[in-house]
Amino acid sequence: MAISASPIASDECSPCVPPDGSAGFLVCVGQELAKSLDYKTTLQSVARLAVPFLADACFVQIVEPDGQLRLIANAHVDDAKERLLREAIGRRRAGVSPMAVRAVRRREPVLVHRLSESLLNALAQEERMALDPWTLDAIHEARSESSVNVPMIVRSQVVGVLSLARLEGSPPFGSKDVRLIKQLARQCAQAIDNARLYREAREAARARDELLAATSHELRTPLSEIKGFVSTLLRSDVTWDEATRSDFLQEIERDADRLDALISDLLDMSQLASGGQLRFDRSPRSPAVLVCGGLDRVRLRVARSAVDIDSTLGKLPLVYVDPNRIEQVIANLVENATKYAPGSPIYIRAGLAEDGSTVDLVIEDDGPGIASQDIEHIFDRLYRGRATAGSKTPGSGLGLTIARTIVEAHGGRIRAENRPAGGARFVISLPVDPSVRRSDR
Numbered sequence: 001m002a003i004s005a006s007p008i009a010s011d012e013c014s015p016c017v018p019p020d021g022s023a024g025f026l027v028c029v030g031q032e033l034a035k036s037l038d039y040k041t042t043l044q045s046v047a048r049l050a051v052p053f054l055a056d057a058c059f060v061q062i063v064e065p066d067g068q069l070r071l072i073a074n075a076h077v078d079d080a081k082e083r084l085l086r087e088a089i090g091r092r093r094a095g096v097s098p099m100a101v102r103a104v105r106r107r108e109p110v111l112v113h114r115l116s117e118s119l120l121n122a123l124a125q126e127e128r129m130a131l132d133p134w135t136l137d138a139i140h141e142a143r144s145e146s147s148v149n150v151p152m153i154v155r156s157q158v159v160g161v162l163s164l165a166r167l168e169g170s171p172p173f174g175s176k177d178v179r180l181i182k183q184l185a186r187q188c189a190q191a192i193d194n195a196r197l198y199r200e201a202r203e204a205a206r207a208r209d210e211l212l213a214a215t216s217h218e219l220r221t222p223l224s225e226i227k228g229f230v231s232t233l234l235r236s237d238v239t240w241d242e243a244t245r246s247d248f249l250q251e252i253e254r255d256a257d258r259l260d261a262l263i264s265d266l267l268d269m270s271q272l273a274s275g276g277q278l279r280f281d282r283s284p285r286s287p288a289v290l291v292c293g294g295l296d297r298v299r300l301r302v303a304r305s306a307v308d309i310d311s312t313l314g315k316l317p318l319v320y321v322d323p324n325r326i327e328q329v330i331a332n333l334v335e336n337a338t339k340y341a342p343g344s345p346i347y348i349r350a351g352l353a354e355d356g357s358t359v360d361l362v363i364e365d366d367g368p369g370i371a372s373q374d375i376e377h378i379f380d381r382l383y384r385g386r387a388t389a390g391s392k393t394p395g396s397g398l399g400l401t402i403a404r405t406i407v408e409a410h411g412g413r414i415r416a417e418n419r420p421a422g423g424a425r426f427v428i429s430l431p432v433d434p435s436v437r438r439s440d441r
């Protein structure tokens with residue numbers, strides 16, 4: 001198809017004037033979409049190009065994360081009506097037609113030749129949506145006669161719907177129009193996708209920077225301590241006795257462990273921040289063995305704490321988990337108990353949920369507990385308790401975020417609460433191995 005010879009505006013700011021031919025129109029649309037990554041603005045320009053070139057009214061709706069459609073751009077041959085619709089839509093989250101809903105569900109264009117109230121109601125019923133009076137008014141207000149609703153699909157995902165309508169007196173849409181509108185919808189979908197990918201990339205970069213900024217201090221402290229102990233041990237003018245040397249070496253080992261744990265957390269978090277998944281290798285595991293594995297990882301830290309393990313732990317069914325990751329979570333909770341409840345015994349209990357679907361592992365301490373203003377935030381990324389943040393207790397505020405990510409990726413849950421008698425309680429619910437559940441039936 002030859003591109004129309006009609007002049008196309010090249011100025012970055014002035015809107016493109018669509019020529020007669022459909023190819024020229026699409027070139028114009030491409031230029032508008034390329035002007036900015038703010039797709040609400042560019043799609044509004046596209047809606048204006050489509051009216052009156054293709055239709056008397058144009059509506060662009062996007063699929064929100066909750067699956068609902070939201071109108072983000074519209075144009076109408078009658079300026080007053082366009083303004084009225086925009087104002088009304090700005091006030092209320094409505095104006096979604098059953099044709100648009102159907103186009104999203106079926107992932108194919110929905111063409112209506114003669115729109116009537118009875119047809120609208122029938123479609124709304126089929127799509128199981130309530131047609132609120134305001135939406136009906138909006139559709140009447142647009143005075144559309146025939147309409148085409150094309151899903152905007154990119155990378156196999158429906159990102160929105162492009163709806164075009166013609167008013168009484170205009171010819172109904174034909175197959176050539178539908179072909180052109182499908183192409184237009186593809187271009188709009190691509191623009192939405194590009195803008196979203198760009199935003200996600202920027203957010204991931206910002207999250208990584210924030211993570212590094214927040215944790216660089218935590219990295220530097222153990223490193224400078226290691227350097228201090230090594231320099232001291234290397235002094236040629238002092239002879240250290242065996243006990244002092246051993247103390248220094250233990251401090252160095254502790255700091256190195258701290259660094260190692262923090263670097264693992266950072267790697268996990270940077271993977272999550274860039275939208276990646278943590279890798280899991282799941283198999284049926286005994287809760288008792290998982291607890292032993294978790295404690296073993298922090299054996300130096302818990303050496304000075306009394307650990308009270310419920311004897312029923314060994315009688316519980318197997319859970320279906322990645323042992324490496326769940327031991328990491330248990331180790332983190334136990335280590336937190338040693339940090340925030342120093343000197344307190346650590347209680348580890350477990351039980352089977354009433355419906356038999358999960359094993360609940362409970363890790364508790366007798367310490368000060370979690371302050372009420374912190375309790376709903378402690379699983380947030382980089383969040384440290386208010387009393388903790390200013391203290392010398394080392395930490396980065398990443399441990400519980402990673403713990404929650406790991407547990408939830410297993411289909412489980414983790415929660416924190418305070419014990420009535422004082423102290424913190426963490427409960428991890430892990431899914432029972434499906435083969436155990438099947439054999440119980």
Ligand code: ADP
Nearest residue numbers: 336340369378384385388395396397399400424
């Ligand atoms: P970090 O320990 O590095 O600060 P976490 O994500 O592991 O990060 O914990 C977040 C916050 O939760 C801690 O800063 C602390 O305030 C609180 N917290 C965690 N475990 C306990 C506990 N056993 N008792 C009291 N507070 C706790």
